[in-house]
Amino acid sequence: MSCTLSLNNISCCLGDRTLFRNVTINLTHKDKIAVLGPNGAGKTTLLKAIVGLQTISTGHFEIHHKRLETEKDFALARREVGFLFQDPDDQIIAPTVIEEVAFGLLNEGMKQSEAVAKAEAMLDELHISHLRDRITLNLSGGEKKMVALASVLVMKPAILLLDEPSAALDAKSENKLAEILKGIDKTMLIVSHDLGFIEKIGARKMFLTENGLIEG
Amino acid sequence: MKFSPPAALFAAVIYSLLIAFRTDITVYDAFFALFLILVSIKEGLRPLLRLLRLNLIILFICATILFFHNDASYALLIFLRANLILSANLLLITPHGKMGIYYGFCGLRFPDKFTVLLFFVIKYIEILGAEYKKMRDSLKIRCFNPKTNLFTYKILGYLVGMLFIKSMEKAKSLHHAMILRGFKGKLYPFNTHPLAGSDTLLAIVLVAQTILTFWQVI
Numbered sequence: 001m002s003c004t005l006s007l008n009n010i011s012c013c014l015g016d017r018t019l020f021r022n023v024t025i026n027l028t029h030k031d032k033i034a035v036l037g038p039n040g041a042g043k044t045t046l047l048k049a050i051v052g053l054q055t056i057s058t059g060h061f062e063i064h065h066k067r068l069e070t071e072k073d074f075a076l077a078r079r080e081v082g083f084l085f086q087d088p089d090d091q092i093i094a095p096t097v098i099e100e101v102a103f104g105l106l107n108e109g110m111k112q113s114e115a116v117a118k119a120e121a122m123l124d125e126l127h128i129s130h131l132r133d134r135i136t137l138n139l140s141g142g143e144k145k146m147v148a149l150a151s152v153l154v155m156k157p158a159i160l161l162l163d164e165p166s167a168a169l170d171a172k173s174e175n176k177l178a179e180i181l182k183g184i185d186k187t188m189l190i191v192s193h194d195l196g197f198i199e200k201i202g203a204r205k206m207f208l209t210e211n212g213l214i215e216g
Numbered sequence: 217m218k219f220s221p222p223a224a225l226f227a228a229v230i231y232s233l234l235i236a237f238r239t240d241i242t243v244y245d246a247f248f249a250l251f252l253i254l255v256s257i258k259e260g261l262r263p264l265l266r267l268l269r270l271n272l273i274i275l276f277i278c279a280t281i282l283f284f285h286n287d288a289s290y291a292l293l294i295f296l297r298a299n300l301i302l303s304a305n306l307l308l309i310t311p312h313g314k315m316g317i318y319y320g321f322c323g324l325r326f327p328d329k330f331t332v333l334l335f336f337v338i339k340y341i342e343i344l345g346a347e348y349k350k351m352r353d354s355l356k357i358r359c360f361n362p363k364t365n366l367f368t369y370k371i372l373g374y375l376v377g378m379l380f381i382k383s384m385e386k387a388k389s390l391h392h393a394m395i396l397r398g399f400k401g402k403l404y405p406f407n408t409h410p411l412a413g414s415d416t417l418l419a420i421v422l423v424a425q426t427i428l429t430f431w432q433v434i
């Protein structure tokens with residue numbers, strides 16, 4: 001079995017408080033895991049740790065069997081990872097929607113016309129083409145979430161880390177998103193409180209507790 | 217040893233004034249600063265690490281004086297003065313965290329108009345720092361690495377622009393939140409820390425320093 005993402009014995013302490021310890025899980029390219037847990041359990045912290053935005057106390061991560069240790073390893077690993085922040089405001093940097101979605105592609109050195117075409121296709125797939133030229137700061141909460149998602153999905157990452165993707169979405173957008181995520185054969189860690197949404201994606205449920213990830 | 221914020225702030229101001237008006241610095245002038253270093257050893261001298269960084273600027277100023285005015289003793293005086301004042305301020309105020317100065321002024325019974333303004337200034341600097349960090353994380357996660365090309369400049373432009381707009385948005389929502397909660401220009405700080413026993417010691421040492429300094433002048 002080839003693992004795309006492994007978490008080995010991860011524990012995280014903030015100050016003198018232990019958020020979680022012994023988090024161990026191996027994910028293959030088909031695994032979709034929903035991470036559940038009460039507010040403040042450390043779900044966001046765990047996701048951030050995987051991409052090196054949060055330091056951990058013990059353990060290590062592997063992506064495609066490569067152990068991540070230095071900031072350089074993490075920087076390379078981030079190319080494989082699509083990360084959706086819990087708060088889309090933290091993520092959006094460009095002034096208009098189309099620029100925001102095309103940013104990652106242009107950043108990789110893609111030609112502008114090509115990048116814009118791909119971004120437009122992505123907007124279309126998520127049914128948000130009408131937002132193309134809107135100012136990102138003026139979008140509604142749910143619209144921002146969809147735009148942030150589009151800019152993550154357009155990169156076609158091998159691993160998706162999604163922090164509450166369905167929060168703030170209306171029923172129609174939520175269904176659409178569930179359908180899309182279900183159709184993607186990629187490694188996914190999805191933090192969500194929405195059991196219905198998780199069912200629709202067909203993700204395996206796991207609970208983050210102080211003593212690790214528990215199947216549930 | 218930790219002093220209460222008002223006492224620390226008061227002592228920092230008095231000591232800074234004493235040193236700022238000295239025309240030649242002697243060992244006696246360092247008495248108060250050395251006392252602070254001694255009593256802070258247990259908590260660690262982390263605040264002084266910042267002094268090292270600040271010294272880059274101080275040394276730059278001293279170097280300009282040395283080169284353009286050719287006055288080594290004046291350069292040395294400025295170097296010593298700045299370091300004494302900064303070390304005392306850092307050791308007194310940083311242990312109370314970002315809001316230390318605010319609690320200090322509250323404890324010294326400064327008018328609400330002033331302390332409330334100060335509170336929002338500090339809070340706002342914190343918000344801006346957090347916003348900046350979030351955007352940096354966002355760029356990091358999307359593998360942005362700055363080069364010297366137009367694309368990079370454009371993105372950095374976005375960054376500055378968004379920081380500016382976001383700060384206005386934050387100000388607006390903060391304002392709205394205050395309106396909704398019936399803000400009347402007054403805050404109710406809890407952690408003002410009443411004067412403690414250690415403050416008596418601080419006062420004694422400060423008086424000793426004042427006497428030492430004036431004794432040298434006479």
Ligand SMILES: Nc1ncnc2c1ncn2[C@@H]1O[C@H](COP(=O)(O)OP(=O)(O)OP(=O)(O)O)[C@@H](O)[C@H]1O
Pocket residue numbers: 014019037038039040041042043044045046086
């Ligand atoms: N930078 C930080 N400094 C100190 N504590 C932090 C920091 N970041 C997070 N925490 C704390 O760590 C805990 C876990 O935070 P985290 O955001 O991971 O929770 P979560 O499981 O995502 O919760 P939610 O479901 O509300 O999003 C919280 O109690 C939070 O207060």
Ligand SMILES: [Mg+2]
Pocket residue numbers: 043044045086163
């Ligand atoms: Mg969270």
